[in-house]
Amino acid sequence: MAEAADFPGMSPSPARRWLRRTGALLAGAPLLAGLVQLPGASAQAVGQTSAKAASDTGTVAVAVDSLSPGAPTDGDTLTLSGTVINNGKRAVTDAHVGLRVGAALTTRSAIDTAVKRSAALPGNDGSEVGGKYVAEFAKLTPGVAEHFSISIPVDKLDLGADGVYPISVALSGETSAQPWEQVLGVQRTFLPWQPDEADTRTRTTVLWPLVSTVHMTAETGSNAQQTPVFLNDDLAAEIAPGGRLDQLLTLGKELDITWVIDPDLLASVDAMTGSYRVRGDGDTTTAGTHQAIAKQWLDDLQDAVIGKEVVALPFADPDLAALAHNGTGVAGSLSQLKAATDVAATTVETVLHVTPSTDFAWPVDGAVDPSIVKVATSAGADKVIARSDSLTETGDLTYSPSAARPIGGGTTAVVADARLSTTFQGDLTKASASTLAVQEFLAQSLALNLQTDKQRSIVVAPQRMPTASQARSLAEAVTTLQGGTWSQSQQLVATAKAKPDPRASTKVSSKSAYPSSLRKQELSRSAFGQIADTQDNLDNFKVILTNEARVVTPFGRAINREMSTSWRGRSTAASTFRQGVQAYLDSLTGQVKLIDKSETKLSGRSATIPVTVQNNLVQGVDHLVLRLTSTNPTRLEISGEDYAEQRITVSGGHTTTVKFTTSANVNGQTTVVAQLFTEDGQKYGAPVRFDVRVTEITATVMLVIGGGVLLLVLAGFRMYTQRKRAAARQAEESGEDGESAVDRDEEESDARAGADDPEQPSDETPDTATESADPSATGERVDR
Numbered sequence: 001m002a003e004a005a006d007f008p009g010m011s012p013s014p015a016r017r018w019l020r021r022t023g024a025l026l027a028g029a030p031l032l033a034g035l036v037q038l039p040g041a042s043a044q045a046v047g048q049t050s051a052k053a054a055s056d057t058g059t060v061a062v063a064v065d066s067l068s069p070g071a072p073t074d075g076d077t078l079t080l081s082g083t084v085i086n087n088g089k090r091a092v093t094d095a096h097v098g099l100r101v102g103a104a105l106t107t108r109s110a111i112d113t114a115v116k117r118s119a120a121l122p123g124n125d126g127s128e129v130g131g132k133y134v135a136e137f138a139k140l141t142p143g144v145a146e147h148f149s150i151s152i153p154v155d156k157l158d159l160g161a162d163g164v165y166p167i168s169v170a171l172s173g174e175t176s177a178q179p180w181e182q183v184l185g186v187q188r189t190f191l192p193w194q195p196d197e198a199d200t201r202t203r204t205t206v207l208w209p210l211v212s213t214v215h216m217t218a219e220t221g222s223n224a225q226q227t228p229v230f231l232n233d234d235l236a237a238e239i240a241p242g243g244r245l246d247q248l249l250t251l252g253k254e255l256d257i258t259w260v261i262d263p264d265l266l267a268s269v270d271a272m273t274g275s276y277r278v279r280g281d282g283d284t285t286t287a288g289t290h291q292a293i294a295k296q297w298l299d300d301l302q303d304a305v306i307g308k309e310v311v312a313l314p315f316a317d318p319d320l321a322a323l324a325h326n327g328t329g330v331a332g333s334l335s336q337l338k339a340a341t342d343v344a345a346t347t348v349e350t351v352l353h354v355t356p357s358t359d360f361a362w363p364v365d366g367a368v369d370p371s372i373v374k375v376a377t378s379a380g381a382d383k384v385i386a387r388s389d390s391l392t393e394t395g396d397l398t399y400s401p402s403a404a405r406p407i408g409g410g411t412t413a414v415v416a417d418a419r420l421s422t423t424f425q426g427d428l429t430k431a432s433a434s435t436l437a438v439q440e441f442l443a444q445s446l447a448l449n450l451q452t453d454k455q456r457s458i459v460v461a462p463q464r465m466p467t468a469s470q471a472r473s474l475a476e477a478v479t480t481l482q483g484g485t486w487s488q489s490q491q492l493v494a495t496a497k498a499k500p501d502p503r504a505s506t507k508v509s510s511k512s513a514y515p516s517s518l519r520k521q522e523l524s525r526s527a528f529g530q531i532a533d534t535q536d537n538l539d540n541f542k543v544i545l546t547n548e549a550r551v552v553t554p555f556g557r558a559i560n561r562e563m564s565t566s567w568r569g570r571s572t573a574a575s576t577f578r579q580g581v582q583a584y585l586d587s588l589t590g591q592v593k594l595i596d597k598s599e600t601k602l603s604g605r606s607a608t609i610p611v612t613v614q615n616n617l618v619q620g621v622d623h624l625v626l627r628l629t630s631t632n633p634t635r636l637e638i639s640g641e642d643y644a645e646q647r648i649t650v651s652g653g654h655t656t657t658v659k660f661t662t663s664a665n666v667n668g669q670t671t672v673v674a675q676l677f678t679e680d681g682q683k684y685g686a687p688v689r690f691d692v693r694v695t696e697i698t699a700t701v702m703l704v705i706g707g708g709v710l711l712l713v714l715a716g717f718r719m720y721t722q723r724k725r726a727a728a729r730q731a732e733e734s735g736e737d738g739e740s741a742v743d744r745d746e747e748e749s750d751a752r753a754g755a756d757d758p759e760q761p762s763d764e765t766p767d768t769a770t771e772s773a774d775p776s777a778t779g780e781r782v783d784r
Helices: 010-025 029-036 039-056 108-114 234-239 243-253 263-272 293-304 320-327 334-353 371-378 416-421 431-450 469-482 492-497 525-542 549-562 571-589 699-735 740-753
Strands: 060-068 078-088 093-103 134-141 145-153 161-176 184-193 200-209 216-220 227-230 258-261 277-279 283-285 311-312 383-387 404-406 412-416 457-460 488-491 593-594 600-602 607-615 621-630 636-638 641-648 652-665 668-676 683-695
Touching: 060 093, 060 161, 060 431, 078 093, 078 134, 078 161, 078 184, 078 683, 093 145, 093 184, 108 184, 108 431, 134 145, 134 161, 134 412, 161 431, 184 431, 200 243, 200 431, 200 492, 216 263, 216 549, 216 571, 227 263, 234 243, 234 263, 234 293, 243 293, 243 469, 258 263, 263 293, 263 334, 263 549, 293 334, 311 334, 311 492, 320 371, 320 525, 334 525, 334 549, 371 383, 404 492, 412 416, 412 457, 412 492, 416 431, 416 457, 431 469, 457 492, 469 488, 525 549, 549 571, 593 621, 593 668, 593 683, 607 621, 607 641, 607 668, 621 636, 621 652, 636 668, 641 652
Parallel strands: 060 184, 200 258, 200 457, 200 488, 227 277, 258 311, 383 412, 600 683
Antiparallel strands: 060 078, 078 145, 093 134, 093 161, 161 184, 216 227, 277 283, 404 412, 593 607, 607 652, 621 641, 621 668, 636 652, 668 683
């Protein structure tokens, strides 16, 4: 048998395969002749062979783990590597992996179609490059992965005009059921081909989001530093080396991108640079230990944003769509968005020392309707980052228009390209999935640029919180794009100011067209009601504080966090967070309270009743009024009225007691209510109710007093009669000649002796009883 070199135009491997197939056909000729004589048997054999052949189709999985360069130019060598796995039950022999190049795809929708059939068999994938540009396998054992690598000079691919070329990495081989060469597995991807610089480059803006979930609570320590308390230590894991946010920062600083930052993330990491605590089980907390990691991450971010564009979202990234759909009917909800917007710029400037743009609102996934646009711009933003699937083109445009669209009311919709923005949303932990996503992104970008010679500005707005693998894939694609020949970088502000295409759609989709999948994840109306209640309680509390910033700032930011977009899909966690904020606020307001009182006894017609106010806060309270009200003013008056008020001021950690003057008109029991109010008339805290019993204005007392008056009257009458008798005797004596002076003296002596007669029977006891020395009965004695 001749060697392969004897067959001109054939490489050794194809030549050997040709010789083997020819030999097999010659050896099988007698058998075929026999089968011709047995038509029934022949049909049966052919049917069995067809069934076996069908069972082998697609039994080998082909994964392209890397493709470099992603956008080659003249003179480059294309290198592909990956793995093949035989998932069938029979071994595959005489196998090889080769590359096939199809005809250029002329539309973006054609790329979409090719993505859907990326691993399908069969297909018009063009002819195999072959020759020495294949990876051979003598045998593929079932279930065993085999690595391959192919390097092909680009000029061997016979690429034509600029465009997107589909390439197929296919494994061909034989099985015992099909002893001839066939394609048993394939993986398709794209090769963007623009070797020379394009006449008109697409101006591409890539948003790079630094957004996380809610990490901080409303709780702070009672010390001067107000040590913050974190829900958990998850943020430390995200910013630690290798963490999600650490990788986003590391990747982003090497790219020409627009940073989109949630100020709450900056505030949280900044809080970690000092003393902080982490909530544990129950009410316990432990000291945080990741200060060095937090400081390093902030230092790196400060360096990364120097000279770069920074867009600040409202604090805690509030859910604009949920607010528009469920929150506008709840009083005060829109003011929360305004507060979150106002604090955004200050936070970024304080932490990063750069001035951000706060003119942009970014609803979830760029999905908008008229109500969302209205809410998004209510806090001052005049630009809304939308996505092209929310402003569907209805005209006859054959190209993707520029991002900026005037949508009325002085608002500009900055419309991100949906295809480019959603490319990296899947599971990209596998290298093969990442490679396919990168090549699809580059293919869509080039196809967009080739649509027209018009200068256009395009925005790429990926998901808010990409995983580390998604971020790496996006960074790889953006790196290739920014080093390519058909795109140039542009900042978001410049894109928003670019001249809009007059033929582009400016009609925002109706509210009914908003995706139901997104609507199901929104905060409910009741959630916004809870948020409003918490704000009302905070407003009522802060007016009594002498240093309200200690409370208003942490609680204000916590309320912003209650509206965060990060709660989507986590309704239970969102509810728990809201309840925690309210419970902590209740615990603080409860530190200023009235001390309970037991029954009070009034020991006379008038007395003062003391009421005590306790302040267990670390700061003083003021602007409080204590009102004491009698429920029966006919029986008991307070300061001559139905109620009386006194202003209350209490230092931190102290109590104060105030006294109210009362007047009892009749004996018996009366209920009195003590209630704190703020100076604007709002009730503060729970009232204290206690009974006042008038115990010493009784019938016995009145009889004693009456008896005493009667005795005084009788004594006066007796003295009067005695004097009258003495005067009469004196007159008689002056008229009698025989009466001597001695006799007159004796009569006067008798009169004096009559005045010293013993007590009368009615005077057997004293006027009042002596005061008892025994303890007083139950009940508080008040001052006379």
